[in-house]
Amino acid sequence: MTLQVLFIHGAGAQDGPQGSGALLAPLRAGLEAAGGMLLAPRMPDPERPRWPRWREALGEVFAGLHGRWVLAGHSLGGAVLLKYLAEEGSGAVEVAGVLLAAAPYWGADADWDMPGFALPEDFPARLAGVPRIVVCHGRDDAVVPFAHAGRYLARLPAATLRAFDGHGHGFVDGGGRALVAELVALGADGGGAHEPAIxxxxxxxxxxxxxxxxxxxxxxxxxxxxxxxxxxxxxxxxxxxxxxxxxxxxxxxxxxxxxxxxxxxxxxxxxxxxxxxxxxxxxxxxxxxxxxxxxxxxxxxxxxxxxxxxxxxxxxxxxxxxxxxxxxxxxxxxxxxxxxxxxxxxxxxxxxxxxxxxxxx
Known part of the structure; x- marks a missing residue:
């Protein structure tokens, strides 16, 4: 069975070491080498994201998907995927697992409160049908503090955390290859890849x-x-x-x-x-x-x-x-x-x- 991965990028400019754009090439190359494929739709107005528009765009994407998929999101894209799954479900898509890369936990404190993007309070119960959620976060992330990964781990009992060093927020310098290993493991019903899972x-x-x-x-x-x-x-x-x-x-x-x-x-x-x-x-x-x-x-x-x-x-x-x-x-x-x-x-x-x-x- 072909590994199918849906990737949702983050907010802001996509080019540069902090954006999601630099991740696309290593993700696509790594997945193709593993016999998989990557779907990475462009979300509307990433420099001024609004939840209603991103929800609508995701609805259109999910309506066109069939079969078994691994869902992945970088930065805002990861948080948005969880919110969409919690509020809208996955429709006809079989979700093999979800990977969050450097995802913020909206509502963690006053500095992380983007209107419309907070998860519903009962989101852990709503996501009970998702078999696995892997939270990947850099201890050296200078954009989204590592503490946000701890928030997800605290609220999602079935989640595992993989902590990285040296890749920053954008998973540069080999970070893309590390994420590919995690995606392949998720798609294969495997446990994990290189970093210890917490x-x-x-x-x-x-x-x-x-x-x-x-x-x-x-x-x-x-x-x-x-x-x-x-x-x-x-x-x-x-x-x-x-x-x-x-x-x-x-x-x-x-x-x-x-x-x-x-x-x-x-x-x-x-x-x-x-x-x-x-x-x-x-x-x-x-x-x-x-x-x-x-x-x-x-x-x-x-x-x-x-x-x-x-x-x-x-x-x-x-x-x-x-x-x-x-x-x-x-x-x-x-x-x-x-x-x-x-x-x-x-x-x-x-x-x-x-x-x-x-x-x-």
Whole structure:
């Protein structure tokens, strides 16, 4: 079966490193080499986009499609595709999957509020029939912040996130080839391509998470070998607020957990990061950093006020964590107990983790 891809470009000038125009040649060439085809319609007035006109144009495009398609959109084009599917459906088209490349999450804050383009509040339920959604975003995107990818991951439980470096907003310098690999994987019912996929854990992941956690901490000098038991206890007590896995080549290679903490001054909305683990064979490949960034963005999107972690200041400092005077963890040197406030305010007093952290290995 021929891989058919519908690509919707973004807003603004299409030429240049930030536009969608530079993506068309590598996408078309890569898909043709893989035996596929690319349909890339020109959307009306991209420098002054209006939802009614783009909706009408998309309606005309979908009316002419038949069979099985992978849908892809860059920047505004990705957000528009989701909105159209949520509000209008796909008609006679069988949607194999959706790829969002550097897509903004309209309504994320006051700076990202384009009239008419916001998704309906219940869009996750409306998109339940879409088998897979892959969110591709550059950590170095200077146009649409990486935090927007976290918003999509927070609202779409079945979505996977692939984080990239070095391709910017326009997926330049080989970014087009990376997207082709993702599109081919979507069309072939495959899991993914080169970058690790970040997604929420499922019940089927529990054994793999336990195995990789034990392996990752087996030789850690400060581990009591209880990390896997802690995760299981958190899960059993419904206290695993957020549990993300990194998957590569169909294998779970990393995991990060977040759970609620209590602060002596009564502050709410704070969470603890950890345990986090990457399988030993995949360490020092940036997987842990991707898990931390994605997890923090999902917490922010869910309205959390902040996060604490017991760990290496050099590693966690790159994400904004730092010791906070007055915020302590019993028995721990203050330079290793770090906090990151999402709303600017830092609570005061001693922090207590969930009782699951007393679980024996």
């Amino acid at each position: 997604r929420p854990e499922t019940a089927a992941d529990a054994a793999a998470i336990a195995t990789l956690t034990r392996a990752a901490f087996a030789s850690h000098p400060f581990s009591q070998q209880t990390e896997a038991a802690i995760i299981a206890a958190l899960r059993a007590d419904a206290a695993l607020t957020l549990s993300l896995v990194a998957e590569r080549d169909g294998q779970v290679v990393g995991h990060i957990a977040f759970s609620p903490v209590q602060v002596a001054d009564g502050a709410s909305g704070w969470f603890g990061l950890g345990p986090m683990a990457v399988t030993p064979q995949r360490q020092r490949q940036g997987i842990g950093s991707v898990l931390v960034r994605c997890g923090l963005e999902v917490l922010r999107a869910r309205g959390a006020r902040g996060c604490v972690v017991l760990g290496e200041p050099e590693f966690y400092g790159r994400f904004g964590f730092a010791p906070q005077p007055g915020l302590t963890l019993a028995g721990v040197p203050p330079e290793y107990f770090l906090a990151l406030a999402f709303d600017g305010g830092v609570p005061q007093g001693e922090v207590a983790y969930h009782p699951a952290f007393a679980a024996a290995g």
